[in-house]
Amino acid sequence: xxxxxxxxAGVDIAAATRAKELMAAAVRATHGPAVLAxxxxxxxxxxAGLALAGVESPxxxxxxxxxxxxxxxxxxxxxxxxxxxxxxxxCVNDILVQGAQxxxxxxxxxxxxxxxxxxxxxxxxVAQACRAAGCALLGGETAEMPNVYAPGAFDLAGTIxxxxxxxxxxxxxxxxxxxxxxxxxxxxxxxxxxxxxxRLVEQHSAYDACxxxxxxxxxxxxxxxxxxxxxxxxxxxxxxVPVKALAHITGGGVLDNLPRVWAxxxxxxxxxxxxxxxxxxWEVPPIFDxxxxxxNIPEQEAFHAxxxxxxxxxxxxxxxxxAALAAVPEARQVGCLIEGEGVQIAD
Amino acid sequence: xxxxxxxxAGVDIAAATRAKELMAAAVRATHGPAVLAxxxxxxxxxxAGLALAGVESPxxxxxxxxxxxxxxxxxxxxxxxxxxxxxxxxCVNDILVQGAQxxxxxxxxxxxxxxxxxxxxxxxxVAQACRAAGCALLGGETAEMPNVYAPGAFDLAGTIxxxxxxxxxxxxxxxxxxxxxxxxxxxxxxxxxxxxxxRLVEQHSAYDACxxxxxxxxxxxxxxxxxxxxxxxxxxxxxxVPVKALAHITGGGVLDNLPRVWAxxxxxxxxxxxxxxxxxxWEVPPIFDxxxxxxNIPEQEAFHAxxxxxxxxxxxxxxxxxAALAAVPEARQVGCLIEGEGVQIAD
Numbered sequence: 001x002x003x004x005x006x007x008x009a010g011v012d013i014a015a016a017t018r019a020k021e022l023m024a025a026a027v028r029a030t031h032g033p034a035v036l037a038x039x040x041x042x043x044x045x046x047x048a049g050l051a052l053a054g055v056e057s058p059x060x061x062x063x064x065x066x067x068x069x070x071x072x073x074x075x076x077x078x079x080x081x082x083x084x085x086x087x088x089x090x091c092v093n094d095i096l097v098q099g100a101q102x103x104x105x106x107x108x109x110x111x112x113x114x115x116x117x118x119x120x121x122x123x124x125x126v127a128q129a130c131r132a133a134g135c136a137l138l139g140g141e142t143a144e145m146p147n148v149y150a151p152g153a154f155d156l157a158g159t160i161x162x163x164x165x166x167x168x169x170x171x172x173x174x175x176x177x178x179x180x181x182x183x184x185x186x187x188x189x190x191x192x193x194x195x196x197x198x199r200l201v202e203q204h205s206a207y208d209a210c211x212x213x214x215x216x217x218x219x220x221x222x223x224x225x226x227x228x229x230x231x232x233x234x235x236x237x238x239x240x241v242p243v244k245a246l247a248h249i250t251g252g253g254v255l256d257n258l259p260r261v262w263a264x265x266x267x268x269x270x271x272x273x274x275x276x277x278x279x280x281x282w283e284v285p286p287i288f289d290x291x292x293x294x295x296n297i298p299e300q301e302a303f304h305a306x307x308x309x310x311x312x313x314x315x316x317x318x319x320x321x322x323a324a325l326a327a328v329p330e331a332r333q334v335g336c337l338i339e340g341e342g343v344q345i346a347d
Numbered sequence: 348x349x350x351x352x353x354x355x356a357g358v359d360i361a362a363a364t365r366a367k368e369l370m371a372a373a374v375r376a377t378h379g380p381a382v383l384a385x386x387x388x389x390x391x392x393x394x395a396g397l398a399l400a401g402v403e404s405p406x407x408x409x410x411x412x413x414x415x416x417x418x419x420x421x422x423x424x425x426x427x428x429x430x431x432x433x434x435x436x437x438c439v440n441d442i443l444v445q446g447a448q449x450x451x452x453x454x455x456x457x458x459x460x461x462x463x464x465x466x467x468x469x470x471x472x473v474a475q476a477c478r479a480a481g482c483a484l485l486g487g488e489t490a491e492m493p494n495v496y497a498p499g500a501f502d503l504a505g506t507i508x509x510x511x512x513x514x515x516x517x518x519x520x521x522x523x524x525x526x527x528x529x530x531x532x533x534x535x536x537x538x539x540x541x542x543x544x545x546r547l548v549e550q551h552s553a554y555d556a557c558x559x560x561x562x563x564x565x566x567x568x569x570x571x572x573x574x575x576x577x578x579x580x581x582x583x584x585x586x587x588v589p590v591k592a593l594a595h596i597t598g599g600g601v602l603d604n605l606p607r608v609w610a611x612x613x614x615x616x617x618x619x620x621x622x623x624x625x626x627x628x629w630e631v632p633p634i635f636d637x638x639x640x641x642x643n644i645p646e647q648e649a650f651h652a653x654x655x656x657x658x659x660x661x662x663x664x665x666x667x668x669x670a671a672l673a674a675v676p677e678a679r680q681v682g683c684l685i686e687g688e689g690v691q692i693a694d
Binding site: 036043044045046047048049052057058059060061062063064065066068069071072094095097098100104106107108110138139140141143145146147148149150153154155157159160161162163166169195 | 391392394405413416441445447451487493494506508513516542
């Protein structure tokens with residue numbers, strides 16, 4: 001934002017300047033040797049010659065995503081750093097399923113009127129998650145759009161670019177019945193199902209309610225639980241066992257996201273694949289039990305609206321399960337691929 | 348969007364499916380040999396080995412931007428393809444000023460509720476401008492966020508990634524007093540000044556008014572004039588004369604954007620630079636005269652809020668002006684660099 005924009009909005013310029021400096025420092029802390037220009041340049045510059053050296057047949061993988069109406073929960077709770085982390089981690093996981101490691105990220109924050117403290121908190125969260133992922137926060141844009149956004153609401157979107165060596169790309173097409181499905185646990189709803197969750201909480205409870213099943217935490221805090229990045233766990237798994245495919249469980253849940261991993265294999269081999277997910281093989285975080293109880297939601301709908309604790313699914317050959325679980329002890333085997341179609345939730 | 352989302356919103360599924368197919372075809376038409384995966388994959392895949400071959404010391408340049416409240420004019424006029432073009436061209440110009448050529452683009456469209464016909468028109472415009480720029484439309488995201496967006500309003504943002512050989516990067520730091528400033532003409536407001544322009548039109552006139560000074564066109568149509576891409580003209584200029592720097596005139600106008608080109612030169616050489624822009628050396632599009640008249644806006648404010656017809660400024664050595672104007676006849680010399688500070692508008 002220009003200083004004149006702040007001034008027109010009646011904002012304390014000294015506070016805005018401090019906020020800008022804090023942001024700039026947080027952003028610079030994400031910059032490795034491949035970043036050429038800092039903030040204030042026209043576009044962010046990234047040395048591809050340096051960053052891609054040593055990657056055989058480098059493929060860039062790019063994805064744009066947002067955090068959806070989780071921003072409304074953040075606004076209700078007046079807590080803005082976690083959605084910044086959610087945004088980056090969501091994007092990191094999205095390109096991870098194609099085998100890519102993050103290179104750089106750009107964010108977009110828009111509202112009717114931007115509060116500098118809010119923007120600083122969001123960008124701080126974005127920068128924190130970028131640093132954790134070894135990803136440069138290369139640029140971003142803030143926009144004030146009165147009459148487009150509802151008062152107090154904001155949107156948050158971002159774009160990630162990563163790289164993978166061509167022969168390391170996922171999913172592989174040798175997926176077969178009998179392959180094991182491992183799950184890496186979700187921290188909560190991540191960034192999907194918030195329209196439903198908010199409706200349930202607003203109709204039947206409140207964000208500051210602390211029901212017994214959440215063990216002392218408020219519903220609002222449980223809903224803001226950060227979208228986990230699986231970069232570290234997946235990197236460790238790929239170094240240990242032949243990972244065949246990954247499914248990041250986002251909008252549409254396991255029912256919509258898991259079939260996407262074998263679409264290419266089916267197209268290439270003609271072999272129809274499906275999956276069975278076994279109930280009780282992983283821990284469902286208590287926020288889901290609460291939401292299902294509040295809305296009296298049937299299982300099939302729940303597995304479509306929410307990740308239900310299945311944050312990232314990892315498909316490995318059956319004989320690699322023991323080694324995989326030894327490498328990442330919090331992983332669980334939750335099912336396997338079968339001949340067939342679709343995803344069944346079964347005992 | 349998922350089909351279930353369409354269904355929940357009471358949308359005609361057959362129409363939505365047709366819209367999706369049209370979009371997919373428009374997107375595929377932007378895909379050159381470097382694009383690996385089509386729509387529906389998790390992230391877009393782009394063969395860096397292929398695309399960067401032959402670029403010495405390749406630097407990736409990335410930028411995220413939006414079209415601001417021009418989306419409200421599009422909604423008022425029920426015309427959605429031009430803002431898609433605006434978005435891409437704005438981003439193309441933003442990385443062009445660092446010398447970069449476009450590689451790929453990702454878009455983000457969000458609203459309280461998305462109309463498939465609107466999304467198809469926007470993405471069609473995005474794809475059209477991408478194709479014209481030789482840029483792959485690699486991915487995108489649509490989001491429905493009730494309670495975040497005002498009814499009928501939408502936001503449109505995008506991210507571009509381009510490449511430049513390190514030694515071709517702009518701005519150069521040998522900028523000097525006496526260098527000529529050429530202007531490439533703007534098609535209208537491009538994507539800046541719409542909050543002011545909308546206020547003026549809504550208070551003093553109407554989008555469907557056709558005042559004499561617009562020669563038959565409506566104010567709404569003049570306000571939707573497409574943000575021009577200068578890729579072709581700049582490429583031609585760089586092939587002909589030693590272009591030292593470019594300034595894309597966006598938010599803050601010539602007064603804020605032109606000084607950004609010599610910031611690096613000043614930091615490196617300690618030499619203070621400024622610029623004089625000479626009135627009457629270029630054609631100011633009539634929409635600006637109209638807006639200035641409606642709001643009785645002083646010149647200084649006008650040059651801060653609007654591009655005033657100066658779409659892209661190109662800085663070349665004084666002895667290269669004749670060759671530059673021969674290469675791009677619609678360019679005009681509008682001023683020169685001086686010793687000093689800031690930008691003066693003078694006779």
